[in-house]
Amino acid sequence: MSGPILPALQQRLQKLDGVPLLMLRLYLAPVMLQAGWNKVVNFEQVVTWFGNVEWGLGLPMPALQVTLAIGAELLGGIFLLLGLFTRLSSIPLIFTMLVAAVMVHWENGWLAIADPQSWLANGVLLYDESVVTSAEKLQRANSLLQEYGHYDWLTSSGKLVILNNGMEFAITYLVMLLVLLAYGGGRYVSADYWLRRASSNLH
Known part of the structure; x- marks a missing residue:
């Protein structure tokens, strides 16, 4: 009995494989949007923190670095929400989380x-x-x-x-973004899926 049942079950579950990816996107999107917006409303303070060598991160060109982080988080959050350019938008967010984990949270365990x-x-x-x-x-x-x-x-x-x-949250978000980088926005529940389907129909 298990022979025909398992493939049938697997085939049905495959139709739902976009749901976990949707859940990841819906979880991450507000986190990234909030992080980006916090940097916008506190831009000068964040720039000072990014650039200060004594009590900040000591990064070069802090204004540019903050602007890039804002762009990655705000645009990335919107794209994750829509499932648009999911893999592409995950890349700068992965880099942002990696920098946050190492530069900001590492020393706290x-x-x-x-x-x-x-x-x-x-x-x-x-x-x-x-x-x-x-x-x-x-x-x-x-x-x-x-x-x-x-x-x-x-x-x-x-x-x-x-x-x-500590690094717990930053690394958790990093792992979630790596999943989206590998699998994309998900079948049926992302703009990427429908754009890809529309493109294939045109050809």
Whole structure:
């Protein structure tokens, strides 16, 4: 029975292979659009941060670098949303995420949120002492709030956290973009698919 059933199931599932790619695009698009827009509204501050050697990234031609990042994130976000030029628009976004991971987040280790209980913060992968320090700050903050603040109200929607600003999110987005680079925007659910289909019909 499994002989004819499995190929039939596989054939039906292939018709849905565009859905995961659509989900990746819908997840990534607002992230990129927000990142690009934040740079637009804070352009001067971001340029200063990009160029400053002492406390910033120390990049050459910071205004040009910020402008390129804005273009990659805003245009890339729009193209991902539409599934238009998906593979092509993924390339500058991959580069942007790689630069962000190495230049901005690398020194903070892997974790985006400080968690000294995580095996990723105990020396297995990019150990970072600031994770422990952040945890100590969090413990102190909880104690202060329990004593002087409205602790139950502040934590009614979830526990307090300390941002560790590690590579976790940037690398996650990078992996997702690599999938889109390899597979494109997806069948039936992207502008690329319909443009390709229209082009083939013309020939």
